[in-house]
Amino acid sequence: xxxxxxxxxxxxxxxxxxxAHPDDLDFSSSGTMAYFASLGAEVHYLILTDGGNGTDDSxxxxxxxxxxxxxxxxxxxxxxxxxxxTFLSYPDGKLANNDDLKKDIIxxxxxxxxxxxxxMDPSVLYSATRGMINHPDHRAAGQATxxxxxxxxxxxxxxxxxxxxxxxxxxxxxxxxxxxxxxNFFVDISKTIDLKLKASVCHKSQIKSIEQIxxxxxxxAKAIGAKSGYQFAEGFIRITxxx
Numbered sequence: 001x002x003x004x005x006x007x008x009x010x011x012x013x014x015x016x017x018x019x020a021h022p023d024d025l026d027f028s029s030s031g032t033m034a035y036f037a038s039l040g041a042e043v044h045y046l047i048l049t050d051g052g053n054g055t056d057d058s059x060x061x062x063x064x065x066x067x068x069x070x071x072x073x074x075x076x077x078x079x080x081x082x083x084x085x086t087f088l089s090y091p092d093g094k095l096a097n098n099d100d101l102k103k104d105i106i107x108x109x110x111x112x113x114x115x116x117x118x119x120m121d122p123s124v125l126y127s128a129t130r131g132m133i134n135h136p137d138h139r140a141a142g143q144a145t146x147x148x149x150x151x152x153x154x155x156x157x158x159x160x161x162x163x164x165x166x167x168x169x170x171x172x173x174x175x176x177x178x179x180x181x182x183x184n185f186f187v188d189i190s191k192t193i194d195l196k197l198k199a200s201v202c203h204k205s206q207i208k209s210i211e212q213i214x215x216x217x218x219x220x221a222k223a224i225g226a227k228s229g230y231q232f233a234e235g236f237i238r239i240t241x242x243x
Contacts, residue, residue, distance in 0.1 A: 010174060010185075010238070011039055016114035018046045018105065018145045020095055020137035021054060022073035023203040028178045029118055031189030031196035031221065032234045034080035036116075038192065045077055045085040046108050048101065048141050053092040054206060062092075068205050076202035080195045095137040097144040103159055105148040110167040119145040121177035121237055130180060142177065149175060150241060176236040183235030186228035193221055193232045 015036050017025040025033065025045055037043045051069040052062035070087055077085050088104050095101070109117070122142030126133045149172045152158040156169045163169070176185070189196060197214055200207075207213050221232035228235065 010116065010187075012036055012041050012114075012116035012174065014042045014044070014112060014114045015116045015118065016044045016046060016109065016112050018048070018108075018117060018119040018141060020048050020120070020135065020141040021051045021092065022047055022069040023051075023054075023076075023200075023206050024120065024138065024141075025118070026073075026076045026196070026199040026203065027217070028120075029176075029234055029236075030076070030080065030199040031192045031232070032118070032176070032187040032236075033082065034192035034195040034199070035187055035189055037081045042083040042112075043077075043080075044083050044112050044114070045073065046088070046105065047073060047085060048088045048090050048105075048144075049092040049095055049137055050087070050089045051092050065205065069203070072203045072205060076199040079198040079202065080192070093137060095140040095144075097140045097147065099159075101140075101144045102148050102152060103162060105144055106153045106159060106162060107167050109148060109153040109172065110162070110170045113170045114172055116174040116176065117145065117149055117172050118176040118236070119178070121179040122146065124179055124181075127180055146175070171241070173241055175239040175241065177239070179235075179237050183224070183227075183237060185238035186224065186230065186233045186235045188225075188228075188230040188232075189221060189234055190225070190231040193218065196221070 019025045033043050050066040052066045120138045120142040122139045124134045156163045224235045225233040
């Protein structure tokens with residue numbers, strides 16, 4: 001049975017969203033992030049790549065695009081009072097779930113100490129219904145995040161050099177995975193849909209029509225809301241870690 005927000009409340013104190021590109025978290029989850037912020041939670045973003053491939057404008061250099069997208073992400077986070085954003089600047093399109101990436105993610109987890117981590121569901125390969133193939137960077141980001149949360153950020157003997165450097169172990173309690181079709185947990189964003197729209201349209205380099213993207217976001221939130229009994233909602237796979 002689907003879990004409505006009021007049936008199984010999640011009121012985090014520190015939230016860390018981890019995604020491959022600037023805009024990933026805002027298009028998918030900024031209604032939820034804004035809701036958590038409205039409850040008093042610290043909301044942090046960790047963006048893994050430089051976003052330097054995300055354009056069809058042949059006149060824009062990758063390094064220029066990265067600067068634009070980083071500022072767009074900062075502006076988006078500011079719309080709902082997010083606490084911080086960290087950029088790891090791995091090359092866009094080449095993200096790999098390797099030791100270097102996991103160590104960098106573990107450092108941030110052990111520094112920020114989130115009780116809730118939100119990331120992409122790495123099991124989503126494609127959606128025939130939506131006519132989309134999931135970006136390989138999204139899948140790598142999701143898998144590296146899951147690996148980092150459990151067990152590596154928890155265990156001091158995992159990557160012992162981090163422990164020696166003062167990055168002490170941390171246990172994250174809740175994981176929210178963005179999955180476009182399968183969800184077991186819903187967040188009522190009826191009061192934060194406007195903030196989601198504001199955050200999303202900050203990513204002007206990724207938007208051809210503000211009207212079209214706004215309509216898409218609202219229609220998608222309505223559809224998820226219809227499944228969960230809310231006017232507007234976002235849905236996730238929620239995992240509560242008990243070990």
